[in-house]
Amino acid sequence: MDPGLGPLIEKLVRSYHEVGGINLAESANLPSKRTVGRICEELLQVLFPGYHDASPIAASQLELITLQRLSEVSLRLEGELCKALRTRSGEGCPETMSTTHCRAFLDRLPAVRAALASDVQAAFEGDPAASGADEVILAYPFLEAVAIQRCAHVLYQQNVPLLPRVMTEWAHARTGMDIHPGAVIGDHFFIDHGTGVVIGETAVIGSHVKLYQGVSLTARSLAGGQQLRGQRRHPTVEDHVTIYAGTTIMGADTVIGAGSTIGANVFLTQSVPANSLVYYEETQLRILPKKSRDPAAGADAPTVVRG
Amino acid sequence: MDPGLGPLIEKLVRSYHEVGGINLAESANLPSKRTVGRICEELLQVLFPGYHDASPIAASQLELITLQRLSEVSLRLEGELCKALRTRSGEGCPETMSTTHCRAFLDRLPAVRAALASDVQAAFEGDPAASGADEVILAYPFLEAVAIQRCAHVLYQQNVPLLPRVMTEWAHARTGMDIHPGAVIGDHFFIDHGTGVVIGETAVIGSHVKLYQGVSLTARSLAGGQQLRGQRRHPTVEDHVTIYAGTTIMGADTVIGAGSTIGANVFLTQSVPANSLVYYEETQLRILPKKSRDPAAGADAPTVVRG
Amino acid sequence: MDPGLGPLIEKLVRSYHEVGGINLAESANLPSKRTVGRICEELLQVLFPGYHDASPIAASQLELITLQRLSEVSLRLEGELCKALRTRSGEGCPETMSTTHCRAFLDRLPAVRAALASDVQAAFEGDPAASGADEVILAYPFLEAVAIQRCAHVLYQQNVPLLPRVMTEWAHARTGMDIHPGAVIGDHFFIDHGTGVVIGETAVIGSHVKLYQGVSLTARSLAGGQQLRGQRRHPTVEDHVTIYAGTTIMGADTVIGAGSTIGANVFLTQSVPANSLVYYEETQLRILPKKSRDPAAGADAPTVVRG
Numbered sequence: 042m043d044p045g046l047g048p049l050i051e052k053l054v055r056s057y058h059e060v061g062g063i064n065l066a067e068s069a070n071l072p073s074k075r076t077v078g079r080i081c082e083e084l085l086q087v088l089f090p091g092y093h094d095a096s097p098i099a100a101s102q103l104e105l106i107t108l109q110r111l112s113e114v115s116l117r118l119e120g121e122l123c124k125a126l127r128t129r130s131g132e133g134c135p136e137t138m139s140t141t142h143c144r145a146f147l148d149r150l151p152a153v154r155a156a157l158a159s160d161v162q163a164a165f166e167g168d169p170a171a172s173g174a175d176e177v178i179l180a181y182p183f184l185e186a187v188a189i190q191r192c193a194h195v196l197y198q199q200n201v202p203l204l205p206r207v208m209t210e211w212a213h214a215r216t217g218m219d220i221h222p223g224a225v226i227g228d229h230f231f232i233d234h235g236t237g238v239v240i241g242e243t244a245v246i247g248s249h250v251k252l253y254q255g256v257s258l259t260a261r262s263l264a265g266g267q268q269l270r271g272q273r274r275h276p277t278v279e280d281h282v283t284i285y286a287g288t289t290i291m292g293a294d295t296v297i298g299a300g301s302t303i304g305a306n307v308f309l310t311q312s313v314p315a316n317s318l319v320y321y322e323e324t325q326l327r328i329l330p331k332k333s334r335d336p337a338a339g340a341d342a343p344t345v346v347r348g
Numbered sequence: 349m350d351p352g353l354g355p356l357i358e359k360l361v362r363s364y365h366e367v368g369g370i371n372l373a374e375s376a377n378l379p380s381k382r383t384v385g386r387i388c389e390e391l392l393q394v395l396f397p398g399y400h401d402a403s404p405i406a407a408s409q410l411e412l413i414t415l416q417r418l419s420e421v422s423l424r425l426e427g428e429l430c431k432a433l434r435t436r437s438g439e440g441c442p443e444t445m446s447t448t449h450c451r452a453f454l455d456r457l458p459a460v461r462a463a464l465a466s467d468v469q470a471a472f473e474g475d476p477a478a479s480g481a482d483e484v485i486l487a488y489p490f491l492e493a494v495a496i497q498r499c500a501h502v503l504y505q506q507n508v509p510l511l512p513r514v515m516t517e518w519a520h521a522r523t524g525m526d527i528h529p530g531a532v533i534g535d536h537f538f539i540d541h542g543t544g545v546v547i548g549e550t551a552v553i554g555s556h557v558k559l560y561q562g563v564s565l566t567a568r569s570l571a572g573g574q575q576l577r578g579q580r581r582h583p584t585v586e587d588h589v590t591i592y593a594g595t596t597i598m599g600a601d602t603v604i605g606a607g608s609t610i611g612a613n614v615f616l617t618q619s620v621p622a623n624s625l626v627y628y629e630e631t632q633l634r635i636l637p638k639k640s641r642d643p644a645a646g647a648d649a650p651t652v653v654r655g
Numbered sequence: 656m657d658p659g660l661g662p663l664i665e666k667l668v669r670s671y672h673e674v675g676g677i678n679l680a681e682s683a684n685l686p687s688k689r690t691v692g693r694i695c696e697e698l699l700q701v702l703f704p705g706y707h708d709a710s711p712i713a714a715s716q717l718e719l720i721t722l723q724r725l726s727e728v729s730l731r732l733e734g735e736l737c738k739a740l741r742t743r744s745g746e747g748c749p750e751t752m753s754t755t756h757c758r759a760f761l762d763r764l765p766a767v768r769a770a771l772a773s774d775v776q777a778a779f780e781g782d783p784a785a786s787g788a789d790e791v792i793l794a795y796p797f798l799e800a801v802a803i804q805r806c807a808h809v810l811y812q813q814n815v816p817l818l819p820r821v822m823t824e825w826a827h828a829r830t831g832m833d834i835h836p837g838a839v840i841g842d843h844f845f846i847d848h849g850t851g852v853v854i855g856e857t858a859v860i861g862s863h864v865k866l867y868q869g870v871s872l873t874a875r876s877l878a879g880g881q882q883l884r885g886q887r888r889h890p891t892v893e894d895h896v897t898i899y900a901g902t903t904i905m906g907a908d909t910v911i912g913a914g915s916t917i918g919a920n921v922f923l924t925q926s927v928p929a930n931s932l933v934y935y936e937e938t939q940l941r942i943l944p945k946k947s948r949d950p951a952a953g954a955d956a957p958t959v960v961r962g
Contacts, residue, residue, distance in 0.1 A: 044730075046722060046761075050718060050722055051723065053701070053725075053765055054717055060768060061772065062793075063704045063705055063712065063717075064703070064704065064711045064712065064789075065710075065711055065714050065717075066388060071789055074706070074707065087635075089369050090371065091372060097371045097372055097378070098371065098372055099368065103361055103364065104361055107357050107361060111356065114351070136742065147353075150356070150360060151356075151359045151363050154360070154363045155367060157369070158368065158369060161369065167569065172509060176513060179379070179514055182517065182521060203786065203790055206350070207794050214830065216521065219848045219850065223784075227910075236831070237524075237869055238870050239900070245515070253566070254546050255564075255594070257848075257867075257868065257900045260783070262847075262867075262899075270784075271783075276743065285595045285596065286617075287596060289901060289920060291919070301945075302945070303617055305564070306594065306614070308919040316944060317945065319940065319941065319943075320941055321615065321940060322939050322940075325628055325939055326614065327625075327627055328620050328626050329624065330621075330624065330625050332623065397675050397897055398679060398685075399676075404679055410679075411664060411668055415660060418664065422700070451659070454660075458663075458666045458670050465675065476883040476886070477837075477856045479816060481676070487821050489824065489827065489828060524851070543831045543832075543833060543850060544831075544850070560876075561853050562871075590876050591854070592905075593871045593873060593903045594869065594871075594903060612922040613902075613907070628935070632936050633923070633936075635933050636931065636932045637931065638931065
């Protein structure tokens, strides 16, 4: 040990006690991000056997492997459920409670799988670049993000604290898509490319909805944000809506009517009726000749020729 | 084993058979995402020796290490090529076929390296924040994304199914840049920051092109998407073009003329001639005083003071 | 060994020597991305004990664990500092120099912790979806990105080459937020969701600033970029400003006055006074009925009904 580190350690330990931000075994004992990440990986293996593994599954081993995986998920998930449930103020976690939550969760997996199968179908039908369902499951990151969100949503509906958000954040880190576990999402859901997509806690999305990268279904930012906790804050997107890249749709009262198409980079804070087409008028786009005619001169900043 | 899991396992196994989404050893036996990820890491080590390793390379060991790495890449890649080629309907994979594909791929690595060296040069010259080529190779994520895309593009040109997309998706997960292996990309290519960039399958990009984060070269979304498979769907960007953050350029017929600069957050669905400057007219931007004058009152949503 | 690989290896080795892009032990011996990544993980563990570990910390072990971690960070960081300092032209790295830099860095950790505690507070107060400080530390990726940036900024101020950028790029890959170590960032800083955020090297951000995903504080791209090295290139954002998703603010002279709110998807290249509200006029938004009335017909591209 470097004896010179003494005063620094003293300062840090004081900071832990005074400023907080420390997870002590004796108190909260929060869910472990690492363990939750492992649970998420195992759930993807249960949902799509052979796609997230080092090797494919032999047909004769299918039941046995499914049993082993469910047992492992079950063991780990009960442990994390217990920690998460205990963080709720004044609530203990009798073992039966985490077992009950875990079992109710697992029983929903076949329904989650059915919804995901419709998502795979929507992606294949909607994207000419997709060669088949296999490619969608192997190489479309939205499927990981939506699979974990559909699982986390089950726990969110069971009113489990913290754990669902740690799950969707695991998927966010891997895919760039931040889909809150509270969001209600219909079947045949497809997000193409997906990086930068944000779907807020109280958003409601119909069936056959297609989003592109960078779409946000978001809330207004208001002073005293915590007063809005539990209220509806995010928009509704009805069935068969397509929203192009980079568009932000904001507000609890904003409803995008069924069958509508919203163009790219729109900032929409109002409702639109069914079958609408929404975009910024192109006459507002300025296309001017640059002063310099030499392409090799490199790019000028847009303001150079203004005014 | 928890005997209560029996009915759930039965349901899941039935779902595997009925709904699909399972990779069985007896049938397709798809490429393994994990193995492909390892191949990508090894390719980066071959392309930039000493930058992606725990320790730098001793000059006297350079040939030996290169030989070892190529042998390992070769072994793993042949295995995955074999699996990928077999997925094509009615086609087997004689060992010689994967060997031939693998060898043709490896022979292109020096040319890929030369293109990447021009990309490093473009990044250094284009970004005042870069201290030198070393910093670009160490810390600019676009170089990983473009290196893997340039490799995957070789396999795409060889008409290898699935594998190229799993490679670029590996890079997408690491960098947030989704560059389809089909895209044709010229030399001296630079993407600054890069998160959220999407470049579609049939995009064509000239030389000395500079993109910023969130730029999309994308296709129109049409009903019956699979009917467009194989057709040109994405734009052309000619030489010496700069496109700022968040801009979406859409459509097969859209050509951005050489030497043009496109501003941020533009949604462009038409061609522009060479040396154009494109942006939204600033007079459309509204800058209003807020009702509240107290900065500490926090942010109001934009609609609050409208109307 | 496959004897056929000989000519390829010869070509690659020639490319290493001629084209460059190789990190040799005998010359530069750059910082290792892997080791820097490990240092970043350990720093997060020191800053928020128990949140990034497999298990929580026992109160009685707190001092001992802090000591062990600081000793490990110290050992690894001195090694990487030595390599980074040696890359500066004509400068050796006497052991005392890296020890001095390392110690000066560690001594700033309590101050970094205090700033991060204010960021946690800002996130909790600003986001109705947050259940408490624990959720912010466990599941809000901006905190990782800002924690690493605040650490890297200390080394940047010490004029350490390369290392700070490798650190922030490690965080960029994990979170999608690219915050340059040079940026000056005030307290109570909150980035919600955060994917695609870019903050440039010379940006200056006040206190109580809130950014959403996809916000860029960026520089103009000019021919001969390297001539601008060291100059101010990025905007200033004063206290209590909120900037919505996808907005790009550009230029060294651009100042966003205190208390202002900037709407989503704005491209702003001019200053705005304090307490401004900035957005694109909504009358420019076109909301039209689609030709097709059948929602099941799928999405048409926006241009279909124009003209």
